[in-house]
Amino acid sequence: MNATALADLSADDLAALLDEQRAAYEQLKSQGLRLDLTRGKPSAQQLDLADDLLRLPTSTKDASGVDVRNYGGLEGLRELREMFAELLWVEPDQVVAGGNSSLSMMRDCLVWMMLFGAVDSERPWSREEKVRFVCPVPGYDRHFTLLESLGIEMVTVSMNDDGPDVDAVAALVADDPSVKGMWIVPTYANPTGAICSQDVAARLAAMPTAAPDFKIFWDNAYALHHLTEEEAKSADILTLASAAGHPDRPIMFASTSKISYAGAGVAFLAASSGNVGWYLGHLGNGSIGPDKVNHLRHAEFFGSPQGVRDHMAKHREIIAPKFAEVDRVLTERLGGRGVATWNTPTGGYFVNLDVVPGTASRVVALAKEAGIALTPAGSSFPYKQDPDDTNIRLAPTMPPLAEVTAAMEGVATCVLLAAAEKAAAA
Numbered sequence: 424m425n426a427t428a429l430a431d432l433s434a435d436d437l438a439a440l441l442d443e444q445r446a447a448y449e450q451l452k453s454q455g456l457r458l459d460l461t462r463g464k465p466s467a468q469q470l471d472l473a474d475d476l477l478r479l480p481t482s483t484k485d486a487s488g489v490d491v492r493n494y495g496g497l498e499g500l501r502e503l504r505e506m507f508a509e510l511l512w513v514e515p516d517q518v519v520a521g522g523n524s525s526l527s528m529m530r531d532c533l534v535w536m537m538l539f540g541a542v543d544s545e546r547p548w549s550r551e552e553k554v555r556f557v558c559p560v561p562g563y564d565r566h567f568t569l570l571e572s573l574g575i576e577m578v579t580v581s582m583n584d585d586g587p588d589v590d591a592v593a594a595l596v597a598d599d600p601s602v603k604g605m606w607i608v609p610t611y612a613n614p615t616g617a618i619c620s621q622d623v624a625a626r627l628a629a630m631p632t633a634a635p636d637f638k639i640f641w642d643n644a645y646a647l648h649h650l651t652e653e654e655a656k657s658a659d660i661l662t663l664a665s666a667a668g669h670p671d672r673p674i675m676f677a678s679t680s681k682i683s684y685a686g687a688g689v690a691f692l693a694a695s696s697g698n699v700g701w702y703l704g705h706l707g708n709g710s711i712g713p714d715k716v717n718h719l720r721h722a723e724f725f726g727s728p729q730g731v732r733d734h735m736a737k738h739r740e741i742i743a744p745k746f747a748e749v750d751r752v753l754t755e756r757l758g759g760r761g762v763a764t765w766n767t768p769t770g771g772y773f774v775n776l777d778v779v780p781g782t783a784s785r786v787v788a789l790a791k792e793a794g795i796a797l798t799p800a801g802s803s804f805p806y807k808q809d810p811d812d813t814n815i816r817l818a819p820t821m822p823p824l825a826e827v828t829a830a831m832e833g834v835a836t837c838v839l840l841a842a843a844e845k846a847a848a849a
């Protein structure tokens with residue numbers, strides 16, 4: 424490994440490095456690659472793990488004898504709610520099991536808050552002059568596009584290793600009643616892998632807010648998605664909020680999209696009884712009940728909360744080597760060069776790569792031209808604007824291991840080339 428930082432190279436050495444990287448890049452292009460590290464999707468091998476679902480359920484009745492093929496049971500199958508209540512550290516009565524997408528549940532909550540107001544709102548949010556949300560960055564692109572589509576303004580705070588910058592959040596919410604909520608992916612965040620600490624969660628739960636109906640969208644999409652044997656436990660936001668006198672502040676979301684099938688799993692919402700009543704009230708105006716056949720086959724397939732944990736260990740065996748490979752290639756190719764920093768997540772679906780400020784778009788464009796699809800630069804920021812043009816989200820779960828290696832070798836070449844170009848132009 425050549426570990427000289429670019430900043431320490433002489434002009435001649437820098438020119439030589441630039442030539443070397445240009446040649447490496449031409450060689451990369453000539454390989455005619457077609458690789459994709461864009462979206463955090465499970466691989467076919469992971470999906471195969473759940474294929475017994477295709478032969479379930481064996482019964483047409485739930486534990487209490489209700490025919491799951493019929494209408495009804497808006498809150499979802501009791502035994503599946505009990506199973507996931509234990510996994511999410513909440514009470515079964517606080518859990519709703521819905522359709523296949525937690526993002527759709529988040530969308531519904533936001534739309535109903537805009538149209539009707541939250542359970543504790545004085546009026547519909549759409550009647551407010553302005554509605555704003557605090558967004559930790561980098562964050563999940565679909566959260567941001569959803570807010571943007573509804574005309575909700577986004578204010579950013581940085582995502583630290585222990586969760587959002589809670590001092591910044593507290594300052595934003597204290598005096599401005601237009602700040603109605605915030606988004607957070609508390610465990611193995613998309614894309615930084617950060618885990619929100621109990622302390623940060625406690626402060627978010629307790630902080631004074633100018634808006635009486637302030638909401639925390641607690642998107643625990645990766646609660647069970649451990650990459651190591653040490654399994655992080657998510658902060659218990661519902662209890663913390665309730666103890667702080669704000670029971671209706673948090674709404675938790677999760678799903679089995681990356682546990683069973685991404686397109687045919689089960690999504691969950693968990694919240695105070697007030698919020699659950701509010702949610703079911705609005706839901707009932709447009710639904711006579713969820714897909715309880717899917718609920719039952721999931722309940723039969725996993726059998727117990729431990730069944731879910733055991734299943735996730737099988738996912739880990741498949742994907743942990745891919746994350747290790749990303750780290751190996753980045754370390755070998757870029758270590759000591761002073762051109763990039765990245766995280767080594769202990770869970771979730773992403774690696775967060777920060778390249779030389781001002782070069783992220785160039786890296787993504789170079790990679791694209793060489794046949795390697797990366798998430799567009801800026802995607803992890805509201806309005807797709809990364810103020811430093813530095814952040815790239817890598818999603819290594821979907822391609823086979825050999826393709827992860829090839830793609831990361833290519834990415835490393837593009838990062839070095841873009842950095843050398845910038846240094847040479849300076």
Ligand code: PMP
Pocket residue numbers: 463523524525526527563608613642644677678679680685690
């Ligand atoms: N939240 C986060 C943070 C995600 O990364 C994803 C999937 N990429 C989702 C929600 C989507 O969840 P679902 O499939 O349940 O709609």
